[in-house]
Amino acid sequence: GAVVSQHPSRVICKSGTSVKIECRSLDFQATTMFWYRQFPKQSLMLMATSNEGSKATYEQGVEKDKFLINHASLTLSTLTVTSAHPEDSSFYICSASRDRGHEKLFFGSGTQLSVL
Amino acid sequence: AQTVTQSQPEMSVQEAETVTLSCTYDTSESDYYLFWYKQPPSRQMILVIRQEAYKQQNATENRFSVNFQKAAKSFSLKISDSQLGDAAMYFCAYSFQGGATNKLIFGTGTLLAVQP
Numbered sequence: 001g002a003v004v005s006q007h008p009s010r011v012i013c014k015s016g017t018s019v020k021i022e023c024r025s026l027d028f029q030a031t032t033m034f035w036y037r038q039f040p041k042q043s044l045m046l047m048a049t050s051n052e053g054s055k056a057t058y059e060q061g062v063e064k065d066k067f068l069i070n071h072a073s074l075t076l077s078t079l080t081v082t083s084a085h086p087e088d089s090s091f092y093i094c095s096a097s098r099d100r101g102h103e104k105l106f107f108g109s110g111t112q113l114s115v116l
Numbered sequence: 117a118q119t120v121t122q123s124q125p126e127m128s129v130q131e132a133e134t135v136t137l138s139c140t141y142d143t144s145e146s147d148y149y150l151f152w153y154k155q156p157p158s159r160q161m162i163l164v165i166r167q168e169a170y171k172q173q174n175a176t177e178n179r180f181s182v183n184f185q186k187a188a189k190s191f192s193l194k195i196s197d198s199q200l201g202d203a204a205m206y207f208c209a210y211s212f213q214g215g216a217t218n219k220l221i222f223g224t225g226t227l228l229a230v231q232p
Contacts, residue, residue, distance in 0.1 A: 093161065107160065109158070
C-alpha cells in the first residue's frame with residue numbers, strides 16, 4: 001500500500017522558535033495533502049488543505065501566519081509552526097491522496113510537538 | 117456544515133464477543149463517503165472500513181461490518197469476535213464526494229477496551 005512518511009516523529013523546542021514538519025508521499029504523487037491537529041484524547045481537527053503549487057486553504061480559526069504550509073512538489077508538504085508557544089503543543093498528522101478520488105487517504109505517523 | 121457525532125466516549129467488550137460502535141452524521145449532500153478509522157496507541161491512523169453513500173449494501177471487511185442507514189444518517193461499526201488487538205480509539209469520518217477536495221471530517225472518537 002501507499003506510504004506517507006512524516007518527520008520528525010517527536011520534537012521539543014523552546015518557546016519562540018519555529019519548527020518544521022515534513023510529510024512525504026513515498027510511492028505516489030500526492031495532489032492534495034491535509035494537515036490535522038489532535039489534542040490528547042480528542043479527535044483530529046483539520047487545519048488546512050494543501051494542493052501542489054498553490055496556496056493552502058485554511059480552516060476557520062486556524063492562523064495562517066502561525067501555521068505555514070508549503071506544498072512545493074507532488075511528494076512533499078511541510079508545516080512550519082512559527083514562533084511556537086506552549087499552547088501549540090499538540091500531535092500533528094498529515095494525510096495525502098493521489099487525487100480527488102475517495103479510495104482512501106494515506107496518513108503519516110504523526111509528530112508530537114512539545115513547546116517548552 | 118457537515119458534522120459527525122459519536123455518542124459513546126468509551127466502550128468495553130470481552131474478547132471473542134461482539135461490540136457495536138455508534139456514529140451519526142449530518143449532511144445535506146446525497147453523495148458522500150463514510151469511514152471508520154482505528155487509532156491504536158501508536159497513533160497511526162488505520163482505515164478499517166469504507167462505505168459509499170450510493171451503495172445500499174453494507175460494507176464488510178472480515179470481522180468488521182457496518183450498518184449504514186442513510187435516511188437516519190447513521191453509520192455504526194460492528195466488530196465480531198473481538199481480539200485484544202482491536203483495543204484502540206475508533207473514529208467515524210465523513211467525506212463529501214463532490215467537494216473541491218476529499219477532506220475528512222472526524223467524529224470525537226470512541227475508546228474501545230477489550231477485556232481478556
